[in-house]
Amino acid sequence: MTAPLWSPSPERVAATQLAAFAARHGFDGYEALHRWSVERPDEFWSAVWTFAELRGTPGDVVIAPGDTMAATRFFPGARLNVAEEILWGSGAADDDVMYLSIGEGGGPEGTTAGAAGAAGVGSERVWTRGEVRSLVSTLAEAMRSEGVEPGDRIAAWMPNIAETMIVMLAAAAIGAVFSSTSPDFGVDGVLDRFGQIEPVMLFAADGYRYGGRSFDCVERLRDIRAALPSVRRVVVIGYRDGAVGAPDPSIDTVADAVAFDTFVAAAAASAAPGAERRPFERFGFDHPWYVLYSSGTTGPPKCIVHRAGGVLLQHIKEHRLHCDIRPGDRAMYFTTCGWMMWNWLASVPASGATAVLYDGSPFHPDPDAIPALAERVGLTFLGVGAKYLDSLRKADHRPVDHHDLRDLRTIASTGSPLAPESFEWVSEAFPPDIHLASISGGTDLCGCFVLGDPTSPVYAGEIQRPGLGMAVDVVDDHGRPAPLDERGELVCTQAFPSMPLGFWGDADGSRYRAAYFDKHPGIWSHGDFASWTTHGGMIVHGRSDTTLNPGGVRIGTAEIYRRVEVIDDVIEALVFGQQRDDDVRVVLAVRLRDGAPLDAPLVEQIRRVIRTGCTPRHVPAVIVAVRDLPRTRSGKLAELAVTDAVNGRPVRNTSALANPDAIDEIVAAVADWSAAHDPDRG
Numbered sequence: 001m002t003a004p005l006w007s008p009s010p011e012r013v014a015a016t017q018l019a020a021f022a023a024r025h026g027f028d029g030y031e032a033l034h035r036w037s038v039e040r041p042d043e044f045w046s047a048v049w050t051f052a053e054l055r056g057t058p059g060d061v062v063i064a065p066g067d068t069m070a071a072t073r074f075f076p077g078a079r080l081n082v083a084e085e086i087l088w089g090s091g092a093a094d095d096d097v098m099y100l101s102i103g104e105g106g107g108p109e110g111t112t113a114g115a116a117g118a119a120g121v122g123s124e125r126v127w128t129r130g131e132v133r134s135l136v137s138t139l140a141e142a143m144r145s146e147g148v149e150p151g152d153r154i155a156a157w158m159p160n161i162a163e164t165m166i167v168m169l170a171a172a173a174i175g176a177v178f179s180s181t182s183p184d185f186g187v188d189g190v191l192d193r194f195g196q197i198e199p200v201m202l203f204a205a206d207g208y209r210y211g212g213r214s215f216d217c218v219e220r221l222r223d224i225r226a227a228l229p230s231v232r233r234v235v236v237i238g239y240r241d242g243a244v245g246a247p248d249p250s251i252d253t254v255a256d257a258v259a260f261d262t263f264v265a266a267a268a269a270s271a272a273p274g275a276e277r278r279p280f281e282r283f284g285f286d287h288p289w290y291v292l293y294s295s296g297t298t299g300p301p302k303c304i305v306h307r308a309g310g311v312l313l314q315h316i317k318e319h320r321l322h323c324d325i326r327p328g329d330r331a332m333y334f335t336t337c338g339w340m341m342w343n344w345l346a347s348v349p350a351s352g353a354t355a356v357l358y359d360g361s362p363f364h365p366d367p368d369a370i371p372a373l374a375e376r377v378g379l380t381f382l383g384v385g386a387k388y389l390d391s392l393r394k395a396d397h398r399p400v401d402h403h404d405l406r407d408l409r410t411i412a413s414t415g416s417p418l419a420p421e422s423f424e425w426v427s428e429a430f431p432p433d434i435h436l437a438s439i440s441g442g443t444d445l446c447g448c449f450v451l452g453d454p455t456s457p458v459y460a461g462e463i464q465r466p467g468l469g470m471a472v473d474v475v476d477d478h479g480r481p482a483p484l485d486e487r488g489e490l491v492c493t494q495a496f497p498s499m500p501l502g503f504w505g506d507a508d509g510s511r512y513r514a515a516y517f518d519k520h521p522g523i524w525s526h527g528d529f530a531s532w533t534t535h536g537g538m539i540v541h542g543r544s545d546t547t548l549n550p551g552g553v554r555i556g557t558a559e560i561y562r563r564v565e566v567i568d569d570v571i572e573a574l575v576f577g578q579q580r581d582d583d584v585r586v587v588l589a590v591r592l593r594d595g596a597p598l599d600a601p602l603v604e605q606i607r608r609v610i611r612t613g614c615t616p617r618h619v620p621a622v623i624v625a626v627r628d629l630p631r632t633r634s635g636k637l638a639e640l641a642v643t644d645a646v647n648g649r650p651v652r653n654t655s656a657l658a659n660p661d662a663i664d665e666i667v668a669a670v671a672d673w674s675a676a677h678d679p680d681r682g
Contacts, residue, residue, distance in 0.1 A: 004457030056080025072495035090352030094130030104360025139170035142267035150175030155199035182336035188655035198230035209242030285309030303504030310497035315347035327352025333383035371399035385415035419562035420461030588620035598625035
C-alpha cells in the first residue's frame with residue numbers, strides 16, 4: 001500500500017512522550033532522533049536514564065567499549081535495584097493501582113477475596129502500590145530467612161497473576177535471579193529449564209484454569225520437586241479453580257512445601273514490632289535479573305541470562321517512547337509466564353502505569369473475552385500475538401460493534417509477522433483512532449529491534465521503525481547492507497544495553513558467540529529474514545533458519561502465510577521444506593474450518609492465491625490437511641521441529657511443544673500424499 005492505514009493527528013503527535021523527548025533534545029521527526037540515538041549512543045542512553053527518572057545512580061561512564069560488541073558495557077559504575085525502580089516508578093503513590101489481576105471469567109461478580117489482603121471480588125483483584133510494596137518487602141525477608149543470597153536462583157512455575165510478579169520483585173529486591181515458566185508445561189519441560197539453573201526455591205500453583213476447565217498441578221509438582229535437589233523450599237499458592245486462595249491439602253505430599261500465605265505470615269510475625277524494612281540493596285547495571293529460555297524445539301533450551309539495568313532501561317524506552325505508556329495508564333499484554341512478553345509486561349509499572357494481568361483463554365467463553373475486559377477495566381494499551389488478531393478476524397468478531405473502547409490508544413502485535421490483511425481488518429474492527437503497532441524482537445534481547453512510532457503513519461504489513469538506540473540493518477549473505485525491498489538477514493551493528501550477559505553454563509562464551517556473532521562476525525545476527533521499506537519501516541518475512549530455498553530462491557514463510565490465511569476455509573497454516581534429491585519442495589499443512597474438505601477446488605484456490613500474490617516458486621508442491629498444527633507453549637508454530645521430523649531427523653525436545661502429537665499427524669499426511677502422488681518415491 002502507498003497510502004497510510006493510520007496517521008496520528010498533529011494534536012496527538014504533540015501529546016506523545018516521544019515528541020516531548022525529541023523536542024527536549026532539539027530534534028524534529030523520528031528519523032533525526034533515531035540517527036542521533038545510534039550516532040551518539042552515549043548521549044542517547046544517558047538521556048533515557050534521565051527521562052526515566054530512575055532512583056539509582058548512573059555513574060560517570062555511559063558506554064565502556066570492549067574488544068567485541070558483546071564485551072561492551074553500559075553504565076559500568078551504575079547502582080540500582082530493579083524492584084525499587086518498578087515499585088516506585090515515576091513517583092507513584094501508595095494508593096495508586098499497580099496490578100489488576102484477572103482470572104478467566106473474572107469480572108465484578110463473585111465473592112472470593114484475594115490472597116494476602118488484596119482488595120477485590122471474584123477472580124478480579126486490585127493491588128495498590130502500597131500493598132505490593134509491603135508484600136514484596138515481607139516476601140524478600142522470608143526468602144532471606146531461607147538463606148537466599150544475591151545470585152541464587154528463584155524459580156516460578158506459576159500462572160500470570162499478581163503473586164508471580166511479586167515473587168519476581170522480591171527476588172530482585174535481594175539480588176536473586178528470577179526465572180519462570182507457565183503451569184501448562186509438563187514435568188520434562190520444566191526440568192529442561194529449571195534443572196539447568198539449579199534454583200534454591202520453587203514457587204508454584206496447585207493448579208490453574210483454562211478454557212473453562214480446571215487443571216491439577218500437584219502430581220507434576222511432586223515429580224518436579226523430586227528431580228530438583230537444589231531446591232530447599234517449595235511455596236505453593238492455591239489457584240486450582242482460577243481464584244487465589246489456600247492450596248489443596250494434597251501439597252502435603254510435596255517435599256518441603258508450604259502454603260504461600262503461611263510462608264509470608266511467618267516472616268511478618270518474626271519481624272520486630274515497629275521495625276523498618278531494610279532498604280533494597282542496589283547492584284551493578286550488569287547484575288543478573290532474569291534467566292529466559294529459547295523455545296527448545298531443536299534441543300535443550302538455551303538459558304539466556306539477562307542483565308538488570310539493561311533490560312529495565314530498554315523496556316522503559318520501549319514503553320514510554322514507542323508505546324506511549326504513561327502514568328495512570330492501564331496496560332495489558334496477553335501472555336503466560338513462559339513467554340518473554342511477561343517479562344516485558346513486568347516492567348510496565350516502572351513508567352507509572354498499572355499492569356493488567358490476565359490468566360486464562362482469550363476465547364473463553366467466546367471471542368469477546370479480551371475486548372470485554374478491555375472495555376470493563378479501561379485498557380489504554382493492549383498487546384497480543386498476531387495469531388490472536390488473525391483468529392479474531394476468522395471468527396468475524398468486530399469489537400467496535402460491541403464495546404466502547406474509547407480509552408484504548410494502542411494495540412501491539414508480536415509473536416509472528418502480522419499480515420497486511422490483518423492490519424486492514426484491525427483498522428475496521430477497532431475504533432479508527434487506535435495506533436496498531438507491530439513489534440518484533442525476541443527472548444534473546446528481552447525487547448524489540450523494530451517497533452511502533454506513535455508520531456508517524458502506519459502502513460499495512462509494515463513494522464514502523466527501528467528502535468531508538470538500535471543500529472538495526474538488513475544485510476545480504478556477504479554482510480553488505482541490502483537495498484530497499486531486498487530481503488536479507490536482520491542484524492544490529494552496534495552494542496545495546498539489553499544484550500544478554502551470556503548463556504547459563506557457557507563458561508567460555510562460545511555458545512553465546514556462535515548464536516549471535518559467528519554468521520556475520522562482529523555484529524549481532526538475529527535470525528530474522530527481513531527487508532526495509534520506502535517508508536522507513538521493515539517487513540519481517542519469517543525466521544531465516546526456516547527460510548525455504550526451492551531451486552535456490554530464498555522464500556520467507558510469512559509470505560505464504562499472509563496469502564493462505566485470507567482464505568475463509570483456512571484457519572491457519574504451517575509451511576516447511578522437504579528435501580527431495582538435491583532440492584527442496586515446499587509443503588503446506590493447513591487446519592481447516594469444521595466440515596471444510598481439502599478438495600480439488602480448495603487446493604487450486606490455495607495455489608492460485610499464492611501464485612498470484614507471490615511467485616510460482618512459492619506455490620507448495622504438497623498440500624495436506626491436519627486437525628492441528630504443532631506449536632511451542634508460547635504459541636509459535638514449530639516449523640523447525642516439523643521440518644526435522646518430515647526429513648527423517650529426530651525432534652530433539654518435544655517437551656517444548658504444547659501438542660507434539662500434531663507433528664506425527666503431519667508426517668503421516670505427507671507420507672500418504674507421497675504414496676498417492678509419487679508412489680516410486682513414497
